[in-house]
Amino acid sequence: MNSSSTTQDQAKNAIKAMLSPRSIVIMGASEQLNKINGRPLKFLLEKGYQGGIYLVNPKYSEIAGVTCYPSLDDIDCIPDLAIIALPATMVCDSIIALGKKGIPAALVFSSGFGEIGPEGKALEAKLLEAARKSGVRICGPNCLGLINAFESVYATFSQYADGETYSGPVGFVSHSGAFGTAIAALARRREIGLGYFVNTGNEIDLGFSEIMQEILLDSRIKVVAGYLEGIKDGVALKKLANLAMKYNKPLVLTKVGRLGAGALAAASHTGSLAVEDGLFDAVARQYGVVRARNEEQMLDILEVMLYTPLPAGNRLGIITQSGGAAVMMADRAEELGLQIPQLTQGTEDALKKIIPGFGAYRNPVDVTGQFVANPAILRDSIKVMLDDPQIDIVVIWLQLMTNHVDLLVNLFSEIRQDVKKPFVVCWVAAPDEAISGLHKNGIAVLRGAEPVVDAVSAFVQYSQARRNWLQEQGQILPEINPKEALSPLAKLHGVVKTISAFELLAGIGVPMAQVKLATTEDEAINIWKLLSEPVVLKIESPDITHKTEANGVYLNLNDEASIRNAFRAIMKSAAEYAPKAVLSGVIVQKMSKGGLELVVGVKRDATFGMMVMVGIGGIMVEVLRDVAWRQAPFSNAVAMQMLDELRMKAIFDGVRGSLPVDKYAIAKLISKVSQFADSVSSRLIELDLNPILMGADGPLAVDCVMVVD
Numbered sequence: 078m079n080s081s082s083t084t085q086d087q088a089k090n091a092i093k094a095m096l097s098p099r100s101i102v103i104m105g106a107s108e109q110l111n112k113i114n115g116r117p118l119k120f121l122l123e124k125g126y127q128g129g130i131y132l133v134n135p136k137y138s139e140i141a142g143v144t145c146y147p148s149l150d151d152i153d154c155i156p157d158l159a160i161i162a163l164p165a166t167m168v169c170d171s172i173i174a175l176g177k178k179g180i181p182a183a184l185v186f187s188s189g190f191g192e193i194g195p196e197g198k199a200l201e202a203k204l205l206e207a208a209r210k211s212g213v214r215i216c217g218p219n220c221l222g223l224i225n226a227f228e229s230v231y232a233t234f235s236q237y238a239d240g241e242t243y244s245g246p247v248g249f250v251s252h253s254g255a256f257g258t259a260i261a262a263l264a265r266r267r268e269i270g271l272g273y274f275v276n277t278g279n280e281i282d283l284g285f286s287e288i289m290q291e292i293l294l295d296s297r298i299k300v301v302a303g304y305l306e307g308i309k310d311g312v313a314l315k316k317l318a319n320l321a322m323k324y325n326k327p328l329v330l331t332k333v334g335r336l337g338a339g340a341l342a343a344a345s346h347t348g349s350l351a352v353e354d355g356l357f358d359a360v361a362r363q364y365g366v367v368r369a370r371n372e373e374q375m376l377d378i379l380e381v382m383l384y385t386p387l388p389a390g391n392r393l394g395i396i397t398q399s400g401g402a403a404v405m406m407a408d409r410a411e412e413l414g415l416q417i418p419q420l421t422q423g424t425e426d427a428l429k430k431i432i433p434g435f436g437a438y439r440n441p442v443d444v445t446g447q448f449v450a451n452p453a454i455l456r457d458s459i460k461v462m463l464d465d466p467q468i469d470i471v472v473i474w475l476q477l478m479t480n481h482v483d484l485l486v487n488l489f490s491e492i493r494q495d496v497k498k499p500f501v502v503c504w505v506a507a508p509d510e511a512i513s514g515l516h517k518n519g520i521a522v523l524r525g526a527e528p529v530v531d532a533v534s535a536f537v538q539y540s541q542a543r544r545n546w547l548q549e550q551g552q553i554l555p556e557i558n559p560k561e562a563l564s565p566l567a568k569l570h571g572v573v574k575t576i577s578a579f580e581l582l583a584g585i586g587v588p589m590a591q592v593k594l595a596t597t598e599d600e601a602i603n604i605w606k607l608l609s610e611p612v613v614l615k616i617e618s619p620d621i622t623h624k625t626e627a628n629g630v631y632l633n634l635n636d637e638a639s640i641r642n643a644f645r646a647i648m649k650s651a652a653e654y655a656p657k658a659v660l661s662g663v664i665v666q667k668m669s670k671g672g673l674e675l676v677v678g679v680k681r682d683a684t685f686g687m688m689v690m691v692g693i694g695g696i697m698v699e700v701l702r703d704v705a706w707r708q709a710p711f712s713n714a715v716a717m718q719m720l721d722e723l724r725m726k727a728i729f730d731g732v733r734g735s736l737p738v739d740k741y742a743i744a745k746l747i748s749k750v751s752q753f754a755d756s757v758s759s760r761l762i763e764l765d766l767n768p769i770l771m772g773a774d775g776p777l778a779v780d781c782v783m784v785v786d
């Protein structure tokens with residue numbers, strides 16, 4: 078077994094011991110049970126933890142009836158988990174002592190590490206070194222611990238444990254202790270049971286994804302959720318997302334830090350467009366991770382996922398007792414890409430017979446408040462709509478109804494038993510007993526018109542991602558031999574010469590224009606004569622990657638005088654634009670034709686690895702910012718999904734007399750670039766194909782910037 082496998086097994090065993098410890102030792106335990114180092118003992122005793130509890134503090138002989146030992150050596154067994162609640166300066170020695178004892182895992186409550194600045198960072202580095210040497214895996218430091226409600230493991234000082242806690246099918250991991258506690262408390266108020274609640278703190282060792290993977294494997298967990306303040310390990314997140322898909326357990330994440338200064342200017346357009354949060358969003362979409370904007374939306378989505386069968390598509394039916402709510406929900410649904418389809422004639426005819434004449438029988442359907450006097454109006458309307466082949470999922474909106482709780486709970490429960498398609502109830506200002514009643518009958522109930530549509534949209538997107546993932550499992554990507562792909566790059570560094578880059582990409586099947594280098598006016602003339610067509614001249618310099626900014630591009634040249642003048646002008650402009658630049662000459666190529674310009678690029682990201690981008694290209698790429706990203710490598714089908722995400726995707730079908738373009742040919746090109754990027758990931762830094770012209774014969778890349786390390 079190699080060292081990597083050993084480390085992974087060690088981490089897995091340590092996390093198991095951490096989440097489900099048979100015994101726990103509290104280092105620095107206090108008799109004051111309201112203090113940080115006293116609260117874990119208080120909770121373990123109050124909540125009925127059945128494992129062994131050991132305390133270490135030379136100041137006491139016992140605390141709350143539990144023996145307290147002077148040192149770890151005095152304990153005659155090896156606990157599974159240690160809680161360290163000591164001053165920061167004592168933590169390293171404590172970790173070393175745990176290692177000598179053979180304790181596999183530790184929760185480090187102690188603060189005073191990386192969160193306080195350089196001095197704390199230095200101490201944090203020493204702590205990690207101590208953990209590595211001792212073989213102890215750490216959650217923290219600066220964390221508030223964890224809860225495994227299934228087994229009454231309350232190894233925490235979180236305020237969440239002060240109230241009534243109960244186990245449930247959600248696993249929750251948070252970077253933030255205080256905000257995580259707030260989310261957990263909100264979940265409890267909404268009757269969403271957390272089987273696990275873990276705060277990872279500074280994450281110097283065990284991280285979010287590693288811990289969440291182990292939680293996800295628990296058969297009692299149905300959905301997993303997290304609050305993130307950044308991503309340290311993109312590989313681990315991808316592994317977690319794939320595992321979640323494998324077990325059909327949705328992963329719902331709220332990640333903050335959406336806006337910022339963005340990436341530093343790089344050598345190509347692709348680099349300047351790569352913003353960390355945008356890449357995270359793309360990776361989440363690619364692997365079926367559901368992203369929630371905030372804590373309330375996270376809980377809305379969790380509730381729908383816990384109680385509702387997956388829909389077969391994105392066609393939404395809306396039933397309300399208010400025309401105003403219907404309009405609001407329909408507007409929001411269309412903003413999010415949900416369809417509000419017209420019902421079949423048969424469905425509309427059936428609804429006409431059910432709904433009062435002053436109601437509305439077209440989608441959205443308004444049953445009016447008359448259903449209170451005659452519940453069959455609401456019941457039959459829902460059943461009829463769900464039976465329509467044009468509908469995949471239904472939202473039912475109502476408000477108050479304080480005097481009719483039992484009637485409505487029974488009505489919705491009856492519908493739940495009789496129908497196969499999913500529905501969600503939106504009950505504004507619902508009485509508490511109504512919410513509890515619907516939950517007991519396996520029905521999601523949300524609080525507002527737009528929030529319910531947002532949650533349903535996320536649910537629909539997950540369902541589609543799940544279907545896409547299942548289809549992708551049968552896909553086998555054509556392999557590009559990494560050794561063969563890397564060989565031409567062996568002697569290259571920095572910005573690769575245009576001809577070398579074109580030849581390399583053409584060699585692996587990317588449609589590239591033919592280009593030649595002219596170092597003199599006469600050479601440019603001779604190339605033009607050989608081509609016998611109008612040509613383009615472009616500056617060739619490793620120091621000038623944005624050629625148009627240097628006035629280094631002349632188009633549609635078809636006579637000797639214009640070619641000579643263009644050559645001289647390009648060389649002069651380039652020298653003035655970048656006086657120290659190396660000017661290798663001018664690239665000469667045919668004047669290609671194509672109405673639509675695209676850009677395809679690659680960026681090596683420190684977190685997610687090789688990321689591939691497609692968008693509307695040309696010189697306006699950075700202005701339009703209409704791009705989609707995915708992590709390499711991926712199939713043609715994934716590339717098609719990228720094209721469908723572009724805001725200007727309608728132009729692919731032809732607009733204002735232009736002909737439609739071959740989207741599959743574009744997707745094939747993007748997928749091929751992704752496979753190439755993956756095969757040369759150790760060398761390639763950036764790749765920019767801009768523009769790619771869409772002509773009658775398909776896509777053709779006419780310019781390229783490639784940067785290798």
